[in-house]
Amino acid sequence: MASLRNFYDQFSNSTTLDGSRLERLLRDIVSRFNALQPKDITKRYVETRYLLGYRPSYPALTSQDRLPWMGVANWNNAVELTGAAPEDGFQNPWRHKGTNLPLIVPDEAATDDNQYSWTTALYFSQPVVLNNIYLGLTQSAGFSGTLVYGAAPPPGYATGDSLNDMFLLVHVDDPFVRENRDLNQVAVYKGKFKLTGWSARNVTTDQPTVDMTPALGLFAPATTPLGGAYVELRNLNVPIPESSRVRFSVVIPRYPVAYDTGWFQNPWARSIFSGAIDVLESVA
């Protein structure tokens, strides 16, 4: 007969059978089933969810009122207008890894091209599994971004091509040199992908068979119903060690004014942004 894998004492025909060994076996079994360990259970995690949200203050606003979107690079132009750069230089000239776009110099000149980051930092004292990442760009009558390049697309793209310049990143800080972003580990990277591949509907003017209550008015009239893109990175299974600092960033571009893109010149104001980060945390 197969041996017992979880208990010390084994019995078989022709071996001794005494009270001490039986007592020990019974004690082991009963105490084990009175205090089952996580390894005894297939489902030993709970999914907890971080929901993020950002609604632009008003679509027409441009340079101001865009926090929490801030530049991806820390250069001299990123310093407060009446202040000075640090004498010993910037600690992290680049906040993220792998977000370069050839046409954009993110130097934060007042009216120039740039890339903007919405970064959320999380802390996990216990190990977790990063399971899902989600970012939604809800577009409607008031939030009139599109998912394609316009009449004057950047070089390499044609009018109507999908936007291909947004980045979703999850960085984990180095455990020893926590403030040096060069040493960050890239846990999730989704960049340079076609946003139209994640569009909510292929037919952007269709209406739901049964709408929910309340129905929308000016926000999404029949001529411009809710649309946009919803990026879902599911079942990622990225293990995050204990005491980790995790940074989820969404990076969007603002092109030089010569180019016509679905981001326009106020990319943070053309969609309602919704985000979710799902992690599996162990029962406690």
Added chain:
Amino acid sequence: MAKFTRQNLTRGVKLVRQAFITPLQAIATALSNGAINKEHLAQPMAPFRVNLNVPAVDSDLFDAWAKPGDTSLCIPFVLPPLQESFSPTGDLAPTTPIPVLDEFSFSFDQRAEPSVITDRFAAGGGEGRLDFDADVTTYDMRIALVEKRQEFFDAAAPTVPEREVFAVNIPATAFIGKTDRLNPFVVGNLNRMINPYRTYMLVLECPALSAGGTTHALVNLEFSFKFKYPLLARDTGADVQNIPTGNGTASHTSYTITNPAAGAIISENIVHGNPKVLDSALQATLTGGWNQDSSTPKFEQLGNEAAYTVWAIPVFNNYGNRRLTSATALLTAQEGALSPWDQPVEDVRRYPISKPFVIHHAFACVNYCAPATVTWAIGHHPGSATLSHEVGIAAMSGVRGERYTYTDIAHTIFTPEVGVAPKSAITVDKISASANQLMTNNTGSPVTDNYNWDVLNIPLVVKGASVGTGYFTQGKPFFIGRSHSGTRARRNVGDILGGNGQPPTAGDETYLEVRWKIEDTVGLGDTTIGPPPGAAPTNSDTYVGYNGHWVILIGKTPLSGSGWDYNKVGIPV
């Protein structure tokens, strides 16, 4: 179910069935009946979090701050028992599950530099820039979690906090070190008991943001309260709205312990084979609960395989002029509408459904806070009889799918007290951040209310005569979850009129959508100033307070596999 017990065996004692077989049979019976409960687990609690994401806090919130409590960023939430444990009188029974606050963490974005970030009022319009010359105390802050009795259970409950659950003073030096910054900032091992029938509120004060010549902001704040909660049994039965037609009923397999006949010779089959039955069960690992596709495991051994969960959904956050919307701030806040702004202002939030989620309660937290520094932002409670808020929560199918439709989950319309649907009919609580708060003000307002937030119940839809339990009349719990062909068939659901029918999403829901609509048929704008109650808005009527409203969903989610655990059709469990 109680823990397993046994008789002690010692040498020289006659080996009887009760000493050896009975305890093994008790365990086998529990395995066979799916009755391995939290009492049998070394870790009987599950974590849940209340996560609050705020786009930014500018200096103007603290312009009027002169002493603690004057102004703050404050957000309330509630953690009531689920429907099966809910007491309409708010009595804590011995069996009422109690949340325990375990950990708090807080973060904001500093652009990865030992620096302070400027706000929109900074010199030269330099919002979101690095300020290395700022005063060292700029990011001195105090964060607290406060508690009060709920008005629903105690009409005499004050609107101000009665207890501080925990508070932490964080010096700015925690955030400006070059070698290490405590951002995220964490406080662990709090171990604070939470009363599920009380209202809680996060309060943050950072008054130095508005000090000095250059003003500053806290950018993209993330607050995370981590709680522990006893494991729960999942919802089952045909009364659960939208549940797969299997009703969540568990299937079991039999674990058989061989009972020797009287006088039989003790053999390997008895002393080794019987323990091997239990040993094999452990080797296969025990399971239970919903899978990701709303199916249930083929055989289940666990009886407590669900966890309390909270979704805190920001609505209208960052909306309007200076992150709030009042009667005179509409000019820069409403899409496409013109004076007198008689069209609704609306917000929509969509979030994907990952694991099955059984919604037991829904709440709308209505924010009236304003920085108290400019005329149009002194935080009046609106008093127009024709003003209405309408909040809906629905399951949605059709994102990159064929069936584009919705199934309503919860819905409410409420108005000021002078209106046709007074909010008092669904009021759970009213709360302010402090007794001396300046963020709402009834001076010059026809409404005498002067507190920061309403916490209102959004009733779940009622399926015919199947009424659930909660603060006010509402439906039974509502299941949402992804499906495969075997779990698409669903039980009937209610609708906002109390109907009883098949869900339009027909098991295809992949998203949850929240809509909030604010409308005044005579116009939301400042058409007259200082009218009597029930007339048009006054100029400071605050429709959306500083950094928006919240919708809070409370329910159950199943325990989950690690992500490497798949069922036989390749779906993560």
